[in-house]
Amino acid sequence: MELEAFFQQVKKLPVMPQIMQELLTSINDENVDLHQLGKKLATDQSLGANVLKMANSAAFRGIKQIDSIEAAAIRLGLKRVRSLVVAAGLNGMMPSKNFDQQQFWSQAMYVALLAQALAKSTDIEPEMAFTCGMLHNFGELLIASATPEEAGLIELSLETGETRVSAQRQTLGLDYAQIGGELARRWNFSPVITDAIEQQLNPMDFEEVSKPAVLIRLAIFAHHALNAGLSSETVANNLPAPLCEVVGVDKQKVTEFIADAVEQGEQMVATSVA
Numbered sequence: 001m002e003l004e005a006f007f008q009q010v011k012k013l014p015v016m017p018q019i020m021q022e023l024l025t026s027i028n029d030e031n032v033d034l035h036q037l038g039k040k041l042a043t044d045q046s047l048g049a050n051v052l053k054m055a056n057s058a059a060f061r062g063i064k065q066i067d068s069i070e071a072a073a074i075r076l077g078l079k080r081v082r083s084l085v086v087a088a089g090l091n092g093m094m095p096s097k098n099f100d101q102q103q104f105w106s107q108a109m110y111v112a113l114l115a116q117a118l119a120k121s122t123d124i125e126p127e128m129a130f131t132c133g134m135l136h137n138f139g140e141l142l143i144a145s146a147t148p149e150e151a152g153l154i155e156l157s158l159e160t161g162e163t164r165v166s167a168q169r170q171t172l173g174l175d176y177a178q179i180g181g182e183l184a185r186r187w188n189f190s191p192v193i194t195d196a197i198e199q200q201l202n203p204m205d206f207e208e209v210s211k212p213a214v215l216i217r218l219a220i221f222a223h224h225a226l227n228a229g230l231s232s233e234t235v236a237n238n239l240p241a242p243l244c245e246v247v248g249v250d251k252q253k254v255t256e257f258i259a260d261a262v263e264q265g266e267q268m269v270a271t272s273v274a
Contacts (some may be wrong), residue, residue: 020101109269
């Protein structure tokens with residue numbers, strides 16, 4: 001199935017909070033009025049409450065409790081608030097039926113935090129890496145909501161030992177990265193985000209390599225390795241060298257960053273954003 005044919009059969013796209021779409025469209029704009037951003041967030045009660053809850057979680061907060069959306073925007077700054085809006089907004093877009101919300105949330109959050117951690121030893125903005133990582137698998141949302149029967153077949157294939165990407169390609173002729181990249185393009189996301197989502201599975205195959213996509217690839221590798229029980233130091237030492245060279249990841253520096261990301265991940269995944 002080609003991308004155009006897939007989207008033609010999609011009757012209803014997931015509903016994205018307007019403020020989240022605005023932030024992802026203008027991700028390179030550093031002149032956003034934080035007071036206005038706070039007011040806009042306050043008009044979306046569910047999203048605002050989730051952002052506030054995450055801002056006060058152990059992974060993000062400072063010493064003082066943040067009691068309002070405007071205070072969160074001013075104290076945390078635009079880049080951090082954008083990250084929280086994306087995380088909270090993505091959580092609200094998840095299908096309610098026949099979809100493992102906890103697994104999706106955990107995967108997105110850990111990859112985002114690990115991409116952010118790896119970016120700290122490069123010239124890539126860590127909060128940008130977090131945002132791209134948080135959105136890396138949001139094509140899964142469209143597969144689950146728009147093609148539920150095919151999504152069921154994909155899940156059955158996983159039980160036979162098939163990888164998710166392989167199962168998606170066999171069932172749909174497409175994978176979540178292609179679908180997510182095209183959805184991001186149709187929603188007018190920044191090209192930085194669109195390219196990161198689209199290239200994440202094979203970033204080195206593209207003529208113009210997306211560095212955030214490389215970070216996502218490295219973060220996914222780290223996530224799988226950590227789940228297998230490897231230590232942060234072992235994971236750092238075994239990150240694929242060619243990918244590390246492209247983005248300038250320093251293996252000697254990132255062990256501590258990875259350990260911190262794991263701790264943050266445990267705190268954030270435990271935070272209910274329902």
